[in-house]
Amino acid sequence: MNQVNLCGYLGKDFEMKITPSGSAFAKTTLAVSENRRNEKGEYETYTSWIPIILFGRKAEVANQYIKKGDRFLGTGKIVTSSYTDQYGNLRYGWQVVISSFEFIEKKAEQNQNCKVASNPNQIIPPKEIETMQSIDEKQVEMYMQEDENLPF
Numbered sequence: 001m002n003q004v005n006l007c008g009y010l011g012k013d014f015e016m017k018i019t020p021s022g023s024a025f026a027k028t029t030l031a032v033s034e035n036r037r038n039e040k041g042e043y044e045t046y047t048s049w050i051p052i053i054l055f056g057r058k059a060e061v062a063n064q065y066i067k068k069g070d071r072f073l074g075t076g077k078i079v080t081s082s083y084t085d086q087y088g089n090l091r092y093g094w095q096v097v098i099s100s101f102e103f104i105e106k107k108a109e110q111n112q113n114c115k116v117a118s119n120p121n122q123i124i125p126p127k128e129i130e131t132m133q134s135i136d137e138k139q140v141e142m143y144m145q146e147d148e149n150l151p152f
Contacts, residue, residue, distance in 0.1 A: 002077040002078055003075065003076075003077060004075065004076055004077060004078055004096050005073075005074075005075050006030055006032060006050060006052070006072075006073070006074050006075075006076075006096065007032070007071070007072070007073045007074075007104075008030040008031045008032035008033070008050070008071070008072060009030070009031045009069055009070065009071055009072065010028055010029075010030060010031075010066060010067065010068050010069060010070050010072055011028065011029040011030065011031050011049060011068065012028055012029065012068050013028065013063075013067050013068045014026035014027065014028045014054075014059070014062055014063040014066070015027050015028060016059065016060075016063045023055060023056060024055070024056060024057075024059045024060050025053060025054065025055045025056075025059050026053070026054050026059035026060075026062055026063045027051065027052065027053040027054075027095070028051075028052060029049045029050060029051055029052070030049070030050045030051075030052050030072055030074075030096075031047050031048075031049055031050075032047070032048050032050055033045050033046065033047045033048075034046055034048075050096055051093075051094070051095040051096065052074065052076070052095060052096045052097075052098050053095050053096070053097055053098065054097075054098045054101070055097070058098065058100075058101065062101065065103065066103070070104075070105070071104040071105050072101060072104065073101060073102040073104050074096075074098040074100065074101035074102070075098070075099055075100050075101070076096045076097045076098040076099050076100075077096065077097055077099070078094055078095075078096055079094065079095055079096075079097050080092065080093070080094045081093050081094070
């Protein structure tokens with residue numbers, strides 16, 4: 001089974017493009033952090049930058065409403081690829097193709113709406129976060145259902 005669940009912060013705005021056949025896609029990187037002990041036994045935060053891509057209506061919705069620094073929760077699959085560079089070397093790449101995602105909160109709301117638990121590295125979101133005031137939830141669900149049958 002190839003399934004990935006990611007929760008992190010967008011490192012930059014989505015880069016939106018259209019394929020020659022007219023399909024939309026958007027890509028960016030997602031910063032996912034964790035605390036690990038270093039060789040001195042002290043905890044340090046390590047951040048991994050995960051390349052993500054969305055297709056179709058999902059790409060359009062994410063591009064319009066989710067921006068750099070916003071928290072992002074998505075489910076998808078890892079896809080690998082290879083290509084030959086300009087020097088004839090075989091190169092490999094990978095990215096996570098997001099099949100579903102959730103609006104969590106905007107960057108400006110993070111400090112106001114979240115409270116820190118007894119563990120300073122754990123953030124507890126409020127029970128009800130107003131996700132996106134400018135978009136109707138039923139409309140988002142409709143977009144998500146429309147793209148369920150895409151081959152990506």
